[in-house]
Amino acid sequence: MMPELPEVETTLRGVRPHLEGRAVTHFTARQSRLRQPIPEDLATRLPGQPILSITRRAKYLIVAFSDGYCLIHLGMSGSLRIVSPDTPPKPHEHWDLALDSGQVLRYRDPRRFGLLLWATGDPAVHPLLAHLGPEPLSDRFSGTYLHRMAQTRKSAVKAFLMDGKVVVGVGNIYASESLFAAGISPTRAANRIALARYESLAQAVKSVLAAAIAQGGTTLRDFTASDGSPGYFRIALQVYGRAGDPCPRCGDAIQRKVIAQRATYYCPGCQH
């Protein structure tokens, strides 16, 4: 399963206790070619530096140092876990950040759609972050906000909802799930949906994501687990990946349709 926002949040909560207050002793990249190359100077820049904090914006993790920060993205197959230094790297484990605790933060990413970048200044103005929409669990994200943003958008509401400039962290799975929960057809034009229905949708996004994060928190027992699992979890999905199955609400068959190059699942009986 690809990391969506709940998985990134769970990763953040899992690694944070191992990182904050520690200093870097060593950085190693075995494979530098991610979506962008890993900066070559990290191995000389990072050792000796205390880690001030690790935070999240959208699906990016931000590891702050006194003179800059590392920006991490898990792409669609990335994961982080804490290992002991004598753990031999397995395939696709592309980089290690060794800590003065004696532990190692290890990154695995078979498809290499992820990122590890260095930047200075305020993360909020980083080119990859500056134009992102609000966090879905923040008060800035509401039905009123969605309705206002949608007025000039004629594309399918599902594509609209997945646009990071509208709201961050709503990936392909949770877009289908949220639209089902709100009873809105994924193909409906974004500017043809009333405010009251956007209120339902915003609430659905918040509750679906919050439930997944809560599930992650309870599922994730030990971020240093040696099985390589970073704590990804199985959320009870109502429609995603269930084409042909009966709708849990009305019993009609769940449909699959490609919208904006993405697989979309919905119930034609419940969603309009």
Added chain:
DNA sequence: ACTGGCTCCTGAGGGC
């Protein structure tokens, strides 16, 4: 301003 298409990469899964 907005939209659709392309791109990176590899594992999974379907078909035979």
Added chain:
DNA sequence: TGCCCTCAGGAGCCAG
């Protein structure tokens, strides 16, 4: 059983 082929998927980027 096993091989081969297709395709999914986050999100930046570009062209129209």
